[in-house]
Amino acid sequence: MIAIVDYGAGNLRSVKKAFDHLGAQAVVTDQPEILATADKIVLPGVGHFSSLSALETNGMREALLQAASGGKPFLGICLGMQWLFEGSEECTEISGAGIFPGKCRQFPASVKSPHVGWNSLTIQKSSRLLRDIAQDSFVYYTHSFHAPLLAPTSASTEYGLLFSAAVEQENIFGVQFHPEKSGDVGLSILKNFCEVVC
Amino acid sequence: MLTKRIIACLDMDGGRVVKGVRFKNLRDAGDPAECAASHARNGADEIVLLDITATSGNRNTLLGAVRSTARSLFVPFTVGGGIRQFEDAAAVFDAGADKIAINSAAVRDPSLISKIAARFGSQAVVVAIDARKTDTKFEVFVAGGRIPTGQDAIQWARQAADCGTGEILLTSMDRDGTQSGFDCTLVRAVAEAVSIPVIASGGAGSAHDFIEVFSDGRADAALAASIFHFGIENIAQLKRELHEAGILVRWPC
Numbered sequence: 001m002i003a004i005v006d007y008g009a010g011n012l013r014s015v016k017k018a019f020d021h022l023g024a025q026a027v028v029t030d031q032p033e034i035l036a037t038a039d040k041i042v043l044p045g046v047g048h049f050s051s052l053s054a055l056e057t058n059g060m061r062e063a064l065l066q067a068a069s070g071g072k073p074f075l076g077i078c079l080g081m082q083w084l085f086e087g088s089e090e091c092t093e094i095s096g097a098g099i100f101p102g103k104c105r106q107f108p109a110s111v112k113s114p115h116v117g118w119n120s121l122t123i124q125k126s127s128r129l130l131r132d133i134a135q136d137s138f139v140y141y142t143h144s145f146h147a148p149l150l151a152p153t154s155a156s157t158e159y160g161l162l163f164s165a166a167v168e169q170e171n172i173f174g175v176q177f178h179p180e181k182s183g184d185v186g187l188s189i190l191k192n193f194c195e196v197v198c
Numbered sequence: 199m200l201t202k203r204i205i206a207c208l209d210m211d212g213g214r215v216v217k218g219v220r221f222k223n224l225r226d227a228g229d230p231a232e233c234a235a236s237h238a239r240n241g242a243d244e245i246v247l248l249d250i251t252a253t254s255g256n257r258n259t260l261l262g263a264v265r266s267t268a269r270s271l272f273v274p275f276t277v278g279g280g281i282r283q284f285e286d287a288a289a290v291f292d293a294g295a296d297k298i299a300i301n302s303a304a305v306r307d308p309s310l311i312s313k314i315a316a317r318f319g320s321q322a323v324v325v326a327i328d329a330r331k332t333d334t335k336f337e338v339f340v341a342g343g344r345i346p347t348g349q350d351a352i353q354w355a356r357q358a359a360d361c362g363t364g365e366i367l368l369t370s371m372d373r374d375g376t377q378s379g380f381d382c383t384l385v386r387a388v389a390e391a392v393s394i395p396v397i398a399s400g401g402a403g404s405a406h407d408f409i410e411v412f413s414d415g416r417a418d419a420a421l422a423a424s425i426f427h428f429g430i431e432n433i434a435q436l437k438r439e440l441h442e443a444g445i446l447v448r449w450p451c
Contacts, residue, residue: 013294018272047319114321114364116395117419118243118448119200138201138448140243140274142321142364159200181274181296183238183451 002026002194003038005064005080007045007054011180015044015077018180018187024194032063040193041067045079046142046178049090049104052083056094065097071171073196075129078143081167081174090145099172100152104145111160114144119157119177121165127154129173130166131192137185139165139177147176171198201446202412203419204433205244205397206237206426210279211251213263217375217424227427231266234275237426240433241451244274246299246367246421248326250342252280259286261293268294278326278367287314291322299367301326302340305347305354308361315362324397325358326367327351329384336384343371351384352391359392366396367421373401375424380407385415397421404431405439412445 004015006028019026019042026042027034035041043064045051055061068074076084085096088104107113118138123130139157146163149156157165157176167174173193179186208215208230215233216224227233234245247267249259259280268275277290278299287298298318304311304325315323328343329336329351336351355366368388370381380401389396395418398411402422411417425431434451441449 011296013268013292014296017269017294021270021272046321048316051319112393112395112418114394115200116321116365117200117203138451141200142274144320178274181272183272187272 001038002040002042003035004028004042006030008051011044011046014180018190022191022194032059035063035067040073043076043080049088049094053094068172071198073171073198075193076174078178081176082147084174085147088145100167102148104147106145108160114142115159116142121155123155124153127168128196129168129189129192130154139182139185141177199446201448203243205246205419205421206242207246207421207423208233209248209250209423213260217427230263234267234271238271238273241437242433243448246276249279259290264290264293264295276324284313291318297322297324299324299326305340311358311361311363320362320364323363324365324367325363328369328371330371352387355388356391359394365394368396368398370400376401377403380411380415382411382415385411385417389416405436408440409443409445
């Protein structure tokens with residue numbers, strides 16, 4: 001069973017709907033106990049980094065960190081991926097999980113922000129999450145802050161600069177784009193996550 | 199590189215997709231869920247569903263139609279029409295929309311933009327502006343183009359951006375449904391006045407019109423309805439033509 005973490009992020013239903021479409025058993029939950037029994041975790045998200053503060057109130061943050069360190073396949077989407085880093089310039093009071101080093105930053109003033117629309121993926125290395133995804137595939141983005149490039153970056157995207165479109169390290173996966181809104185390419189990525197064994 | 203978006207718009211009246219000319223003379227164009235799925239298959243980058251008679255009929259957005267359209271749609275889905283207050287927006291998100299478009303209610307109370315953005319994020323809020331050219335300016339109209347406000351469209355776009363809207367959906371009422379080309383003067387003026395994406399709407403008739411609004415109009419996205427519904431222009435074919443003209447689009451889809 002895949003647990004989709006509910007912390008008030010707007011696009012939960014879209015994520016659930018995509019897993020339903022793929023025939024995966026997924027539940028939306030805000031209960032730490034459910035996370036403990038789940039096989040895989042999805043931390044979705046869209047919006048402001050401060051909304052992640054909801055994770056602090058009911059023991060969810062600890063449950064997520066435990067699942068991540070315990071080897072469960074864990075997918076962070078958009079804000080959920082940013083949470084995997086140390087934090088974000090968007091809201092410095094909230095700490096991320098610190099699984100990946102560095103902070104999420106704003107785009108340079110040379111480009112419009114938010115970065116909204118379909119942009120292409122430059123796949124950097126072989127990836128279980130991006131298995132069979134063609135180089136330069138288009139995915140849908142909507143965000144104002146971006147994560148830095150680092151060794152676990154499996155794909156990058158260019159918008160004013162190069163940023164981490166996808167990260168992958170052992171059981172931890174993150175995508176800055178919205179696979180649930182990226183048509184067939186996005187559904188293939190979610191299907192790959194369903195099939196990941198860690 | 200970020201691509202230019204082609205957005206298919208479904209104007210809905212009483213749960214059916216309709217299309218008029220200059221906001222009048224409505225013709226039936228099908229079921230919203232079927233139309234949306236078919237546009238997405240053909241390469242539409244996004245779908246917008248506007249309940250065009252919700253505001254004038256003083257009723258809420260048809261949530262059943264939103265739900266059934268959202269069910270099997272895996273591209274971004276925006277819903278507008280009849281959203282008067284925060285609770286209406288929340289109900290539309292709950293029914294499966296990724297973004298909401300507000301028009302009349304935002305003009306009446308701009309703080310509604312920041313309220314919705316604070317809860318659902320700026321990326322989820324689209325302010326729709328219907329504008330008509332006068333001797334001195336582009337004037338904002340509300341209630342589906344029925345009521346003039348005296349407001350200047352460029353100033354209003356700036357204010358809406360300051361309130362935290364994520365995108366502007368800009369419709370030229372003079373061009374709506376005429377297939378005579380987008381109003382590039384209006385689109386460019388707004389696109390240069392704000393730092394958020396601008397979606398051009400009203401007047402799409404040919405691939406050339408799209409090329410023009412992306413280059414001269416500086417639009418980030420372009421929206422059309424009638425040319426897609428009635429098969430005048432196929433989205434896949436349109437994107438091929440844009441690609442060949444050097445406009446960056448999601449191609450092949």
